[in-house]
Amino acid sequence: MNPIKISSFRRTMRLFALIIAEIIVLSLFMFGQTPEAAQAYGGRTPGSVVAFYYPWYDQRDPKVWNRGLMSSLPSPIYDSRDANALRGHMDKARAAGIDAFAVTWNGSTGDWADRFKTMLNSASGGFKLTVHYETTLSDTSVNGTINNLRFIRDNYMSSLNYLRYEGKPVLFFWRPDAVGDMSVWQNIRNQVDPNHEQLWSTDAIDTTPLSVFDGIHLFSAAKWDNNPVGKDQQFRNDVNNYQARTGQRRYWLAGVTPGYDDRKLRSPGEFRDREGGSYYQRSWQAAISSTPDLITISTWNEWYEGSSIEPGEQWGNQYVDMTRQYAQQYKGTLKMFGESSIMKVWSHTDLLVDNGAVPRTWLWGPENFAMYREPYNEGPGGSRIVYYFDKSRMEITRPTTDPNGQWFVTNGLLVREMMRGKIQVGDNPNAEQNKGAANIPVAGDFQNNPNSPTFASMAGVASLAADKRVDNKNGQLVLSTMAANGQVGENAGFTQYNVRYNAYVNETGHNIASPFWDFFQQSGPIWENARVTNANVIDWVFAMGFPISEAYWTTIKVGGKDMKVLVQAFERRIMTFTPDNPDGFKVEMGNVGRQYHLWRYGK
Incomplete structure (x- = not known):
C-alpha cells in the first residue's frame, strides 16, 4: 500500500x-462551559503517553x-x-x-x-x-x-x-x-x-x-x-x-x-x-x-x-x-510499570522516595522487577496480569469494575500463601495449588541467614485458618522471641526498647506492636492528583492486610551482619523493626515480593 x-x-x-x-x-x-477535572479515588489515574x-x-x-x-x-x-x-x-x-x-x-x-x-x-x-x-x-x-x-x-x-x-x-x-x-x-x-x-x-x-x-x-x-x-x-x-x-x-x-x-x-x-x-x-x-x-x-x-x-x-x-x-x-x-493503575498505587507513597524528596522506607520498592500472566479463575479468560515489586505483588483481577475503587488494584496475600504452602488461584478458598511452605527467611538476607525464622517455621504461630487467636494485650511489653525453627521464648532484655502492644485486631485475633501501629498512622508528603500533598501515608489494611501473628524478637543477617529485629507477620507483608537503624528506616517491610517470586518461580 x-x-x-x-x-x-x-x-x-x-x-x-x-x-x-x-x-x-x-x-x-x-454557552459558558467551565473546566471540570475528573477525580478518582486516591487521585486520578496517571496517564500514559502514546x-x-x-x-x-x-x-x-x-x-x-x-x-x-x-x-x-x-x-x-x-x-x-x-x-x-x-x-x-x-x-x-x-x-x-x-x-x-x-x-x-x-x-x-x-x-x-x-x-x-x-x-x-x-x-x-x-x-x-x-x-x-x-x-x-x-x-x-x-x-x-x-x-x-x-x-x-x-x-x-x-x-x-x-x-x-x-x-x-x-x-x-x-x-x-x-x-x-x-x-x-x-x-x-x-x-x-x-x-x-x-x-x-x-x-x-x-x-x-x-x-x-x-x-x-x-x-x-x-x-x-x-x-x-x-x-x-x-x-x-x-x-x-x-x-x-x-x-x-x-x-x-x-x-x-x-x-x-x-x-x-x-x-x-x-x-x-x-x-x-x-x-x-x-x-x-x-x-x-x-x-x-x-x-x-x-x-x-x-x-x-x-x-x-x-x-x-x-x-x-x-x-x-x-x-x-x-x-x-x-x-x-x-518510570514505566506497564499499567497506569499500578503506577497510581506506587506513586502515592514511593514516587517521593524515588526522587529523594522524602527520607523514608519503600512501601513497594523502586520498580516492578517482573510481570506475568498468572492463572486466576475470576480474571479475564481465567488469568490476570500481576506485577512483582520488592515488597509486594500488585494485580488487577477485574478490569471491568470501577477503576477508582480502592480494591481495583490489590496486592497479594503472599505471606499467607508462603506460610500455608498453597498458591491461591481463585476467590474460592479451595481454588489453590499445593506448593509446600516456603523455607525462606522471613527477613534479611535470603541466604546464609541461619538464625532467622522462615515462613514455614513461623507458620506454627500464624492464624491461617481462623485459629490461634490471642487475647488483647494492649499496653503490654513485647518480649517474646522466636528461634529459626519457630520455637517461641521470652527475653526480658528487650525491655530496653520499650516496645508495647497498642492495638488489637478482632478480625484475626492479634495485637499490633507499637512501632508498626505508629508507622501505619504516620502522616506526611504523598503524591496525589499529580502533586505533592500531606495526608496519611499508608492505608495499612490495603497494603499490609490484618496481622496473622504476634510480634517476635529474633536475630537476622542483613548484608551479612547479625541484627536484633522485631518481626510480625501480616497477611500481605512481614513488618520489621530494627532499633539500631537510622530514623525513617527503623520500621521496614521484608522483601516479600522477592521472597514469593523465589518460592514460586525458583528465581
Whole structure:
C-alpha cells in the first residue's frame, strides 16, 4: 500500500472534520462551559503517553525517503523491515517517557502485521504496543471488521507487551464511519467485546461515538488552532458531562503535535509552523492542563505529513528531549510499570522516595522487577496480569469494575500463601495449588541467614485458618522471641526498647506492636492528583492486610551482619523493626515480593 495515497485521503477527511470541530467548540464556549477535572479515588489515574507510529518505510519503494516529497528526513534514515531499527525506535521513545506506540495496522497478514508482531515480541523495559486500526485501509465490511478485531483480541492482547490502561487493553481507531454508523459499530462491539473488557478510542469531533467507543482522541491534536488550550479543555468537559449524564466511564485522550507540513506532497498543502519547538511546547501545555486520561503524540514518524518528533535532520533530538521533559511533568516520573493503575498505587507513597524528596522506607520498592500472566479463575479468560515489586505483588483481577475503587488494584496475600504452602488461584478458598511452605527467611538476607525464622517455621504461630487467636494485650511489653525453627521464648532484655502492644485486631485475633501501629498512622508528603500533598501515608489494611501473628524478637543477617529485629507477620507483608537503624528506616517491610517470586518461580 502506498503511504502517499493513504496520507492524501486521510488529510481530506481530517480537514473537513477539523472545520466542523472548530464550529462546535466555539459554540460550546459561547454557552459558558467551565473546566471540570475528573477525580478518582486516591487521585486520578496517571496517564500514559502514546505516540502514533508508521511501519511503512520500506526501501524497496523508490518513493521512500524522497526529499521531493518530505519537508525533512529522519537522522539516520532506516528501513521498517529492519528489526534492529524498530527496537531502536522503541528504546529511544521509552527513554523519552513515551509508554507505547500505536502502530498503524490494516489486517492480519502483510508487512505491517509482520512488523507489528516483531515490535510486540521485542519490546522491553516496560514499553508497550497497541494497534491503530486504519479502517479505510482494511476490509470495511462488517464481517471483515469483526474478523480483524477478533484477530487483534486473540493474537495480540494477551501479550504482556500490549498496552493496557486501568486494566484494559487499548485499541485506537481511525475513521470508523468508513465501516458504518454507530448502530453498525454497536453490533460489531457486541460481537467482539460485549462486556467492554477493552478500551476503544476513536478520532472524533464530538462525543457521539461514546455510545459505543470508550474514549475519544484528536489525531490532529487541534493543530488548526494557534492556542489549543481551550479546545482540549472543552473536550475534557464534554467527556466529563457525558460521564455524568450516563454514569459510564469514558476517556479523554488529548493529542500533542510538533507541527505539520505536507506542501511538498500536495498542492496547495497544509502547514502548521513548528516555531522552533514553541508550538510543540504549547501543545503539551494545553494537553496537560486538560487533565487527560492519556496523551497521544501525532506523530513519532509520519514524515510525509511533517509531524514527526523522532530525530530529524533539521532538529536533531530537540523534540525527543522536549517529550522527555513534558512526559515527566504529566506522569510525575519517567518510570514505566506497564499499567497506569499500578503506577497510581506506587506513586502515592514511593514516587517521593524515588526522587529523594522524602527520607523514608519503600512501601513497594523502586520498580516492578517482573510481570506475568498468572492463572486466576475470576480474571479475564481465567488469568490476570500481576506485577512483582520488592515488597509486594500488585494485580488487577477485574478490569471491568470501577477503576477508582480502592480494591481495583490489590496486592497479594503472599505471606499467607508462603506460610500455608498453597498458591491461591481463585476467590474460592479451595481454588489453590499445593506448593509446600516456603523455607525462606522471613527477613534479611535470603541466604546464609541461619538464625532467622522462615515462613514455614513461623507458620506454627500464624492464624491461617481462623485459629490461634490471642487475647488483647494492649499496653503490654513485647518480649517474646522466636528461634529459626519457630520455637517461641521470652527475653526480658528487650525491655530496653520499650516496645508495647497498642492495638488489637478482632478480625484475626492479634495485637499490633507499637512501632508498626505508629508507622501505619504516620502522616506526611504523598503524591496525589499529580502533586505533592500531606495526608496519611499508608492505608495499612490495603497494603499490609490484618496481622496473622504476634510480634517476635529474633536475630537476622542483613548484608551479612547479625541484627536484633522485631518481626510480625501480616497477611500481605512481614513488618520489621530494627532499633539500631537510622530514623525513617527503623520500621521496614521484608522483601516479600522477592521472597514469593523465589518460592514460586525458583528465581
